[in-house]
Amino acid sequence: MTVETYTPRAFHRQAHDALGNPQIRSNFRRAMDGLMTKRRDVFSDWDLETLRELGANIRLRALARLPDLLEQLEANCEANGIRVHWAEDGEEACRIIRELCESHGAKSVIKGKSMVSEEMHLNAHLEAAGIEALESDLGEYLVQLNEQTPSHIIMPAIHLNTDEISDIMHDKTGTDRTRDVDYMTAAARAQLRERFMNADVGVSGVNFAVAETGTLCLVENEGNGRMTTTVPPVHIAVTGIEKVVEHLRDVPPLYALLTRSATGQHVTTYFNMISGPRKAGEHDGPREVHLVLVDSGRSRIYQDDELLDTLRCIRCGACMNHCPVYTRVGGHSYGTTYPGPIGSILMPHMLGLEETKDLPTASSLCGACGEVCPVKIPIPDLLVRLRREAVGEGRGNVHGAGVKRTKKEVAAWKTWQWLATHPSAWRGSLTMAGKLRALTPSKLGPWTQYRTAPKLAKRSLHALVKSHRREGEGES
Amino acid sequence: MSARDNILKRLRERTDGPLTAPDSDFGVVTGRGWSAEERLERFERWISSVHGEVLHTTRDSWTTDLVALLQAKGIRRLALGREHPVAAEARAALAEGEVTLIDADRDVEEWQLEQFETTDAGLTSTRGGIAETGSLWLWPTPDEPRLISLVPPIHIAVLDADTIEDTFFDVIEAHGWAGGMPTNALLVSGPSKTADIEQTLAYGVHGPRELIVLVRHAEERP
Ligand code: SF4
Numbered sequence: 001m002t003v004e005t006y007t008p009r010a011f012h013r014q015a016h017d018a019l020g021n022p023q024i025r026s027n028f029r030r031a032m033d034g035l036m037t038k039r040r041d042v043f044s045d046w047d048l049e050t051l052r053e054l055g056a057n058i059r060l061r062a063l064a065r066l067p068d069l070l071e072q073l074e075a076n077c078e079a080n081g082i083r084v085h086w087a088e089d090g091e092e093a094c095r096i097i098r099e100l101c102e103s104h105g106a107k108s109v110i111k112g113k114s115m116v117s118e119e120m121h122l123n124a125h126l127e128a129a130g131i132e133a134l135e136s137d138l139g140e141y142l143v144q145l146n147e148q149t150p151s152h153i154i155m156p157a158i159h160l161n162t163d164e165i166s167d168i169m170h171d172k173t174g175t176d177r178t179r180d181v182d183y184m185t186a187a188a189r190a191q192l193r194e195r196f197m198n199a200d201v202g203v204s205g206v207n208f209a210v211a212e213t214g215t216l217c218l219v220e221n222e223g224n225g226r227m228t229t230t231v232p233p234v235h236i237a238v239t240g241i242e243k244v245v246e247h248l249r250d251v252p253p254l255y256a257l258l259t260r261s262a263t264g265q266h267v268t269t270y271f272n273m274i275s276g277p278r279k280a281g282e283h284d285g286p287r288e289v290h291l292v293l294v295d296s297g298r299s300r301i302y303q304d305d306e307l308l309d310t311l312r313c314i315r316c317g318a319c320m321n322h323c324p325v326y327t328r329v330g331g332h333s334y335g336t337t338y339p340g341p342i343g344s345i346l347m348p349h350m351l352g353l354e355e356t357k358d359l360p361t362a363s364s365l366c367g368a369c370g371e372v373c374p375v376k377i378p379i380p381d382l383l384v385r386l387r388r389e390a391v392g393e394g395r396g397n398v399h400g401a402g403v404k405r406t407k408k409e410v411a412a413w414k415t416w417q418w419l420a421t422h423p424s425a426w427r428g429s430l431t432m433a434g435k436l437r438a439l440t441p442s443k444l445g446p447w448t449q450y451r452t453a454p455k456l457a458k459r460s461l462h463a464l465v466k467s468h469r470r471e472g473e474g475e476s
Numbered sequence: 477m478s479a480r481d482n483i484l485k486r487l488r489e490r491t492d493g494p495l496t497a498p499d500s501d502f503g504v505v506t507g508r509g510w511s512a513e514e515r516l517e518r519f520e521r522w523i524s525s526v527h528g529e530v531l532h533t534t535r536d537s538w539t540t541d542l543v544a545l546l547q548a549k550g551i552r553r554l555a556l557g558r559e560h561p562v563a564a565e566a567r568a569a570l571a572e573g574e575v576t577l578i579d580a581d582r583d584v585e586e587w588q589l590e591q592f593e594t595t596d597a598g599l600t601s602t603r604g605g606i607a608e609t610g611s612l613w614l615w616p617t618p619d620e621p622r623l624i625s626l627v628p629p630i631h632i633a634v635l636d637a638d639t640i641e642d643t644f645f646d647v648i649e650a651h652g653w654a655g656g657m658p659t660n661a662l663l664v665s666g667p668s669k670t671a672d673i674e675q676t677l678a679y680g681v682h683g684p685r686e687l688i689v690l691v692r693h694a695e696e697r698p
Pocket of ligand 1: 261312313314315316317318319320341342369372373374375376377379
C-alpha cells in the first residue's frame with residue numbers, strides 16, 4: 001500500500017484521484033449512508049429543534065464569557081490539583097508536552113484520541129525528541145500502523161475496509177490474514193494492553209472542560225480513553241481554548257447531541273469526568289494531571305461576530321457524514337486535520353487562505369451540513385463568507401484574504417458592471433457579440449472540462465421579443 | 477507577556493466588542509415524569525441494546541445469584557472492594573467457595589500485572605442508573621478503584637432498582653454534583669466496544685467484553 005502525503009493546496013487533484021478510486025468511494029458511501037440513517041432514527045423521539053437550540057445557546061454562552069471561563073477553569077483545575085498550561089500555537093503546545101515528558105524521563109507515551117494533537121502534529125514532535133507516541137484508539141492505531149492520518153474526526157479509519165485492515169495488521173504486527181473482526185480486535189487489545197501498562201505518560205483530548213468544577217470530560221466507547229487517563233503515572237490533556245463550558249449542567253445536553261449526531265448512539269459506553277489526579281488514599285489514577293490549553297488561531301476567529309460561530313463546534317462529524325462532497329471524495333482529499341464542512345470553515349483560519357483557498361469551494365452549498373449541525377453553526381454562510389474573503393471581498397481579517405483575486409477577473413466584472421449600467425453600450429455590445437459569435441472560444445477553463453462551451457445566440461432575447469412583438473402588431 | 481496573558485488579552489479586547497450570553501432553557505433534558513416501572517423498563521431496554529446483560533435479583537438473595545453467575549461464567553478470580561456493603565456481602569457469600577477473591581483496595585502498582593492478566597472479573601457497586609440512556613453512574617473510591625470496572629474482561633455491577641433516575645441532567649442536579657466532584661466520575665453504558673473496522677461492532681476492545689448488571693429489588697417481583 002502506498003502512503004501519500006495530502007495537502008490542502010492539492011485539493012483538486014486529490015479529490016479527482018479519490019473520485020476515480022472505486023474502493024474509496026464505496027468505503028465512504030456505505031459508511032456515511034449508515035451513519036445518516038442512524039442519526040435520523042436516534043433523534044426520532046426527541047424534540048430535536050429545541051435540543052439544538054439549547055446546545056447552540058450553551059455554546060454561545062460559553063463563548064460570550066470565554067476569557068472569564070478560561071480563568072475560572074484554570075483556578076478550579078489548579079484547586080483540584082490539575083496543572084494548567086497555555087500555548088499560543090501547536091508548536092508551543094508540543095514543546096510544553098515534550099518538556100513535561102522529559103521532566104519525567106518518559107520514553108513512551110500512550111495516546112487517546114485527540115484531534116488537537118493531530119492538528120499540532122504531536123506524534124512527530126515527540127518522536128523527533130526520541131519519545132514514542134502510540135495511538136490507542138483502534139481506528140487511530142490502525143491509521144498509525146499504516147503511516148497515515150485520520151480521514152474522519154470520529155472514525156479515523158473509515159477509509160479502510162476489512163481486507164485492507166487485515167493486510168495492515170498482518171504486515172505490521174504479524175496477525176493472521178482474516179475477515180474476522182473479533183479476532184483483529186482481540187489482537188489489537190493484546191498488543192495495546194502491554195503498552196498501557198508500560199507507558200510513562202498518557203495523552204488525551206478533552207470533549208468538554210467544565211469551568212465551574214475544573215472537570216475534564218471525555219467521551220468514548222472503547223475504554224482506551226479511560227486506560228490512557230488512568231494507568232500511566234502522568235496524564236496530559238490537551239484541548240483548544242474553545243472547549244470550555246460554564247456549568248456542569250451544560251454537559252448533559254451537549255453530550256446527548258454529540259453522541260447522537262456523531263454515530264447515532266444514544267450514549268457512548270463511557271463518559272469519563274476527571275477532576276484531579278490520584279488523591280491521598282486512592283489506589284489508582286495518575287499521580288499528576290496536566291491540562292494544555294491551545295489557541296492556534298482560535299482567538300483570532302473569536303474577534304469576528306460572524307466567524308465566531310465556527311468555535312461552537314463540538315466535533316461530532318455530522319456535517320461531514322451528510323456532505324455530498326465529503327462522502328464522495330473522502331477525508332484525505334482535503335489534506336487537512338479537519339476535513340469536510342467543518343474543516344473547510346476551520347482550516348482557513350489555522351493555515352491561512354493561501355494554503356486552503358479551495359476548501360470553501362468544496363461544497364455544493366446544499367445546506368445539509370448546517371441542517372444537521374447539533375449546535376446550529378451556519379456552515380453554508382461561513383463557506384460563502386470565506387469564499388468572499390478569498391477573492392478579497394470580505395473584511396480582510398482572515399489570513400491570506402484576497403489570495404484568489406485576479407486582475408483579469410476584477411477587470412471583467414468591472415466592465416460587466418459598467419455595461420450593465422449603461423443601456424446603449426449594453427445593447428451595442430450585445431449586437432456586436434452576436435455578430436462575433438463565431439469567435440467564442442470552445443475552451444473556458446474548468447467550466448468546459450465536463451460541459452460544452454456556451455455559444456451566444458445571433459440575436460439577444462431582448463431583440464427577439466421586440467421583433468416578435470412588432471410582427472404581432474403587424475398581424476392585428 | 478506570557479501565552480496566557482496574550483490569549484486572554486486578545487479575547488478580552490475583541491474587535492467586534494462584547495458578546496451577550498443567551499439564556500438556556502433546560503426543559504428538554506428533564507421532566508420525563510416516568511414511573512418506577514417505566515424507568516426500569518427503559519434502563520433495561522437501552523443497556524441491553526448495547527450488549528449489557530441485566531439480571532434481576534433481590535436485596536436478600538442477590539449473593540446467591542452472584543455465586544451462580546460466577547459459576548456460569550467460569551469466573552475464578554474476582555477483584556472487589558471490602559468496605560462497601562456490596563463488596564462485604566459478596567465476600568461473605570464467597571468466603572467458602574472456589575472463587576479467589578482479589579483485594580482491589582490497594583495501590584494498583586502492587587498488582588497491575590495480576591489485574592491486567594489473570595483477573596477474570598471486577599465487581600463494583602454503583603451509585604445509580606439513568607433510564608433515558610441505560611447508563612450506570614459510578615464514583616470510584618479507594619475501596620473500589622477506577623480500574624476494576626475497566627481492566628478485567630468482565631464487569632459485574634450491582635444496581636439498586638430504586639436508584640434509577642430519569643436523565644443524566646436529573647442525576648447531576650438532584651445529587652448536587654457541581655458542589656463537589658470526585659477525582660473521577662463515570663457513566664458506563666455497556667461493555668467496551670468499537671466499530672472502527674468497517675463499522676462492524678466488536679466488544680471488549682480495551683475494556684470489559686461483558687457488562688453484567690445485577691439489579692437488586694427491595695423484594696421479589698410478582
Ligand atoms: S460543525 Fe457542527 S456538525 Fe460539524 S462537526 Fe462541528 S458540531 Fe458537528
